[in-house]
Amino acid sequence: MKATSRHIGRRPAPVLVALLVVTALLAAACSSSASPQSAERTSLDLTAPAGASAGDLVGSPMETDAYIALRRIADRTVRFRYLSTDPVDGRLIPVSAAAFVPPGRAPAGGRQILAVGHPTTGTAGNCAPSLYGNLLGTVGLIASLLEQGFVVVQTDYQGLGTPGPHRYLDPAPAANNIIDSVRATRTVVDGTSDQWWGFGVSQGGHAMFHANEIAATYGRGLRLRGTVSMSPALDVAPLADAMAAGTLSPDQVAFLPLVLTGLKTIHPELVLDDYVRGPLRAAFGVFLECNDAAIVQKQAVVERTRPEDYRPVDDAATDRLRTWLREVSLPQGRASAPMLVAYSDSDDVIPAPWTTAAIDRGCRLGDVITAIRVRDQPHGILDIGSAATDWVMAVQSGRRAPNNCP
Secondary structure, eight states, X not given: OOOOOOOTTSOOGGGGGGGXXXXXXXXXXXXXXXXXXXXXXXXXXXXXXXXXXXXXXXXXXXXXXXXXXXXXXXXXXXXXXXXXXXXXXXXXXXXXXXXXEOSSOOOTTOEEEEXXXXXXXXXXXXXXXXXXXXXXXXXXXXXXXXHTTOEEEEEOOTTSSSSSOOOTTOHHHHHHHHHHHHHHHXXXXXXXXEEEEEEEETHHHHHHHHHHHHTTTTTTTSEEEEEEEESOOXXXXXXXXXXXXXXXXXXXXXXXXXXXXXXXXHOTTOOGGGTOOXXXXXXXXXXXXXXXXXHHHHHHHHHHOOGGGTSOSSHHHHHHHHHHHHHHOSOOSOOXXXXXXXXXXXXXXXXXXXHHHHHHHHHHHTOOEEEEEXXXXXXXXXXXXXXXXXXXXXXXXXXXXXXXXX
């Protein structure tokens, strides 16, 4: 199945299956084709004004043609900043995003919005996809979605592209960011519906899963139709035991600094030296960056890292880490809409049993989950062929979605 046809103006949901075909275009998720345009992200007062609400714009949207690959596909491309709720204290904080509008007239009822949760780029402030011409690897996905008639929005997530730390793998702010990006897009783009879909990969799959969980409460005023989470980092608590056992895969070694950095934004009492040492500790900051040079450095450090470089210092440290990881693991509540979760039995970052266990817990909560487990494919980019077709059609038509839960 190829995502080459243009059905501008038609109902987009049946062709949502194209999402699951073009994910191979995400392969360059940590590669940059240009320097970040950091000056733009600090040029405005980003303080929330009195009386503001989540989803309100901060400043004026900025029309741009920075994404060269989309110039002939998008009718409009807009960077903007909007307000989203920080779940720690309820403050409204600024988040950046980019929205993409397909050509043609919107259908009756308005175009549906598709929110994209991007995969891991880094935790450094300049790792916001909207600051790069290739969207740090998601530009191909955006192009395919535009061809299907969706208005697409991709949030950068809190702390990427705007002031403050990025709380990597904390599901609460990321889910709020996604839902509020849909609200903001309805202001930025005329002729949009209150119906929306979600699609995320890896970190984005984790965020989108939780956005589904809170859509009926935090997302009031919008109508979520369904979400796709591909290779989602749902349950990361077993990482603590794998560290203690000295069995991390090379991909998990590279993943670890990001996880610890995210946890430290939530738990400042976390002591990095309790969990990393040697070459991994010395080059820790490299793993948080998203530039091309960092990729080469990361590989070299991973190859030199040994189990003693990441084993927790004692059982108490392992217990603390396991507890903190459970706090950010999913599910955390019943889903608001159908879910499709795709994952691989060859995932070296989030092993399949971890994801299977999370799905089972979601089923016990009463979720409607279509689970697709593939073989011999790496983390992040999965070819599931036409397996999503029935799921998409069922959700769009109002029939009961295929459900793997007993």
